[in-house]
Structure formats: C-alpha cells, structure tokens
Amino acid sequence: MASYIALLRKDPGSDYGVEFPDFPGRITAGRTADEARRMAAEALGLHIRGMMEDAEPLPEPSPLDTIMADPANREAIGFLVDAASGSERSVRVNVTLPVDVLNAIDRASRNRSRFLAEAAREKLRGR
Numbered sequence: 104m105a106s107y108i109a110l111l112r113k114d115p116g117s118d119y120g121v122e123f124p125d126f127p128g129r130i131t132a133g134r135t136a137d138e139a140r141r142m143a144a145e146a147l148g149l150h151i152r153g154m155m156e157d158a159e160p161l162p163e164p165s166p167l168d169t170i171m172a173d174p175a176n177r178e179a180i181g182f183l184v185d186a187a188s189g190s191e192r193s194v195r196v197n198v199t200l201p202v203d204v205l206n207a208i209d210r211a212s213r214n215r216s217r218f219l220a221e222a223a224r225e226k227l228r229g230r
Contacts, residue, residue: 105186107164109143110179111136123184124170125162126150140182145217147184161186
C-alpha cells in the first residue's frame, strides 16, 4: 500500500485544513488536528477508490523532501496517509440506539458512521 504526503495547515480563526500535493484540489478539514488527520485518511481513500473505479492511474507518491522544499509548504506540517487498497467496502446497516447515546455521538462527531466504525475497531482491538 502506498502512502501519500498530506499537509496540515491552520489559519487563525479557522479549522485545520489538509491538502494532498499529489492530488491537486483534494482537500479536507477538521475542528482539531486529530480530526483533520482522520478526515484526511477518509478523503484520500474515497478519492483513490473513485480513481480506481474510473480506471485512472494513481500518481507516484512524491518524496517528503520535494514537497517540503516548496516555499509555499514550509509552514505546513507534513504527514503520511496510507492509500486505501480498494478492498474496504462499506455496507449500509440499520441500528437502534438509545436517544441519549445518539445525542452524545452527534456531539462528539460530525460523522456517525465513522464514529461507530472507529469505536467498533477500538473495541475489537481490545479483545
């Protein structure tokens, strides 16, 4: 699985933004740096799956040194995001939850599905 560089930026009064130099125009954001990092993985995975479905070639990952040598990127924080293998497939399911649990999830996350999937993975790792 290839890994691509993501650049994290934060302007005063804004959320954290993430961009992918190897995928111009592909951006995402999060309220916190950790949320932006998680959103980056999701955004890149979705974009790559779309490219694969359209039989578009994926770019070769650029070296971190090359990306950070660009003066426009010197203030950004570079980090690696693993490219999705394309084998992860999502399936819609119906679940029943107590209203107080659902409200707590909504306060904690903007994306219920991602929150529940992450909670399930964390719980399963502890087995």
